[in-house]
Amino acid sequence: MSVSLQDIQQAAQRIKPYAHRTPVMTNESLNRRVGAQVFMKCENLQKVGAFKFRGASNAVWSLTDEGAARGVVTHSSGNHAQALALAAKMRGIPAYIVMPDNAPQVKKNAVAGYGGQITFCEPTLEARESTMEKIRQGTGATVVHPYDDERVIAGQGTAALELLEDIPNLDAIIAPVGGGGLLGGTSIAATEMKKGIRVIAAEPEMADDAQRSLKAGGIVPSLNPKTVADGLLTSLGQLTFPIIQERVEQIVTVSEAGIIESMKFVWERAKIVIEPSAATVIAVLWEKKVNLSGLNIGVILSGGNVDLERLPWQK
């Protein structure tokens, strides 16, 4: 069983009362600079500042009342943790979040601020998973994985669904790829809604495990990647890999400089705050490694959570 367009349509109905229908923005300076018509789906304006809220709330609202009452659990120190905590809070159920004890204070505060019940553990994958498993057994909470979960993939696909509803004549759609939840959902929504649409993924050169996975025909794990796009560090999952293999035309890698320049350009010209991971989709156009000249391009700006004290273009 995989995720269908119908699953994404149902997810859209399910999360409609809770998630924002984010705007699609255009910017003439950007269009001129990259030589294409760019339609930016602004998930930086989504609740918790990232598309992650879509998948998390679809997962939370997919549960039966009885299942939901036992809560949800995940291990994450990023946007998914905040998204799941807020989605659970909206349903009035507990969210148990396992975080490494060395996570930044600002992230701990954010999760706690949304009412998440944090359990700290050592900063190893093993400790995170065993701690989560202990909580699951103790509470009966449902595990919601950040990307390798069909409810999550379907939820993330609702951004592309809305984008294509608003702008039907897209020639291509670009989404960033980390674990592949957003890209997977995007690729299903896009290719099912519009025959022949090109689905392109954006990935940092410095964390190009998804591109290498496609070439190798199997998941190549991401080994200690270093990129400014800190939302894209994870490897593809068992569920997301085959979807991407089937539906994504190509994965384009972008340089760190391209990410940072694109990010700054969007802040300066479009006047919106986007995070480096979101800027990768602009960088694909900016660096012109693939010819999309003159086309109508939808891009998913995945999020806008940045530390305003430390911006990547400042030394």
Added chain:
Amino acid sequence: MSVSLQDIQQAAQRIKPYAHRTPVMTNESLNRRVGAQVFMKCENLQKVGAFKFRGASNAVWSLTDEGAARGVVTHSSGNHAQALALAAKMRGIPAYIVMPDNAPQVKKNAVAGYGGQITFCEPTLEARESTMEKIRQGTGATVVHPYDDERVIAGQGTAALELLEDIPNLDAIIAPVGGGGLLGGTSIAATEMKKGIRVIAAEPEMADDAQRSLKAGGIVPSLNPKTVADGLLTSLGQLTFPIIQERVEQIVTVSEAGIIESMKFVWERAKIVIEPSAATVIAVLWEKKVNLSGLNIGVILSGGNVDLERLPWQK
């Protein structure tokens, strides 16, 4: 003769093909923080990144073909210069911009980028005005003052007009005050469209000449003010002062810290880039010097042009 609601309505029709109808944004974190429902009219998303494009394009498109052909002229080193240059370019007529030779290179480039014909002069008001007058005599160009011009005031009023069309049940509206073009236009649109609406102005404590002018009953010039809100340094004009005297309930001054904190909060939570002058309207709510608790408040976010290399919250 002053500016009427009809003038503003006509301006709205006139600039409709050229200016953006900017979105009205809301943010729940902000509402919670300030204890009111805040509706942000996003003029940072306007062309050239500021409301100034409304007044400039209304002035440009108010001219007869014959008058327009001779061009427009102004002296300004700020957003008005860029706005007038772009509006003139759209009509295909020359814009002569007088700038002090010590203006920042980035502003010179911006005006030139919109096709403005720049004449440099010494950085004194006298030199700017005499240079402008020489150009006017030589070319027959029409002078478009940044704020003390009825066409400009009417144009700036279109932001409030749109805001009240979108959100009719506002209890109050807050606009920043520098020369008073935006505040004047806003106050006319608001009070004519909605009886009893409260019009409040935001002004930096460090440049409180408008507040002092209202108290004194006459224009008190702004003497070498120093504030992070560099769009609000000018004094009220002969046309704008009486409008404000008649229609504005009060001018609330805000601290530098309040401006900077509000600005950063909007970037962090609403994910939009606003300039310090725009943040003053949020600072009025933030500092709670006037009781607006629980009300529906419209605020005009005047612009989003900032130097991303030097942000005011960074040392």
